[in-house]
Amino acid sequence: DIQMTQSPSSLSASVGDRVTITCRASQGISNYLAWFQQKPGKAPKSLIYAASSLQSGVPSKFSGSGSGTDFTLTISSLQPEDFATYYCQQYHSYPLTFGGGTKVEIK
Amino acid sequence: QVQLVQSGAEVKKPGASVKVSCKASGYTFTTHFIHWVRQAPGQGLEWMGIINPSGGATNFAQKFRARVTMTSDTSTSTVYMELSSLRSDDTAVYYCAREFGGNSAVDYWGQGTLVTVSS
Numbered sequence: 102d103i104q105m106t107q108s109p110s111s112l113s114a115s116v117g118d119r120v121t122i123t124c125r126a127s128q129g130i131s132n133y134l135a136w137f138q139q140k141p142g143k144a145p146k147s148l149i150y151a152a153s154s155l156q157s158g159v160p161s162k163f164s165g166s167g168s169g170t171d172f173t174l175t176i177s178s179l180q181p182e183d184f185a186t187y188y189c190q191q192y193h194s195y196p197l198t199f200g201g202g203t204k205v206e207i208k
Numbered sequence: 209q210v211q212l213v214q215s216g217a218e219v220k221k222p223g224a225s226v227k228v229s230c231k232a233s234g235y236t237f238t239t240h241f242i243h244w245v246r247q248a249p250g251q252g253l254e255w256m257g258i259i260n261p262s263g264g265a266t267n268f269a270q271k272f273r274a275r276v277t278m279t280s281d282t283s284t285s286t287v288y289m290e291l292s293s294l295r296s297d298d299t300a301v302y303y304c305a306r307e308f309g310g311n312s313a314v315d316y317w318g319q320g321t322l323v324t325v326s327s
């Protein structure tokens with residue numbers, strides 16, 4: 102199975118900060134990488150697919166990059182509604198696997 | 209608009225089975241695979257498997273292969289996930305999610321179904 106390692110596991114940031122979350126795959130996955138946002142008690146929301154393509158309706162403050170084994174999710178200017186947990190997921194091969202999550206908290 | 213509406217919360221005893229439904233609307237049901245993902249309390253996301261609603265072909269994570277069944281009913285645009293021999297560590301929220309683009313990426317999610325396993 103492909104292991105997905107996210108870092109950091111949590112971070113504290115202020116409104117307006119630029120935030121970057123990293124995700125590393127245990128083997129090359131090309132660009133078969135997605136990012137999800139989850140708020141407490143809610144279903145995940147799809148943000149990015151194919152490492153850098155925004156899902157419909159997702160604001161452009163979210164961006165993704167990377168290919169192969171190393172990927173990043175960047176939030177350009179953190180807003181109150183962005184405080185949540187973020188997960189990466191590889192869909193290069195079965196079983197699909199998720200990173201452990203990054204909790205973004207208010208400083 | 210695309211919607212995936214799941215069945216309500218369940219409480220089951222150890223050893224029992226649970227069947228969760230996911231009713232799709234707003235798109236052509238047979239043209240998008242459906243994933244099932246679960247999340248134990250306070251934990252991360254765990255992929256369980258995927259079903260092609262057209263024909264019923266499935267692919268499961270090894271961990272669940274012996275205990276999970278996924279089926280589809282094209283007449284009602286509904287997908288089902290049944291998990292048997294339930295244990296306390298199966299207590300989780302179970303989500304269905306729609307695949308798009310033909311390569312297993314996900315776009316829309318159901319609201320989740322809490323399954324509690326307790327004696």
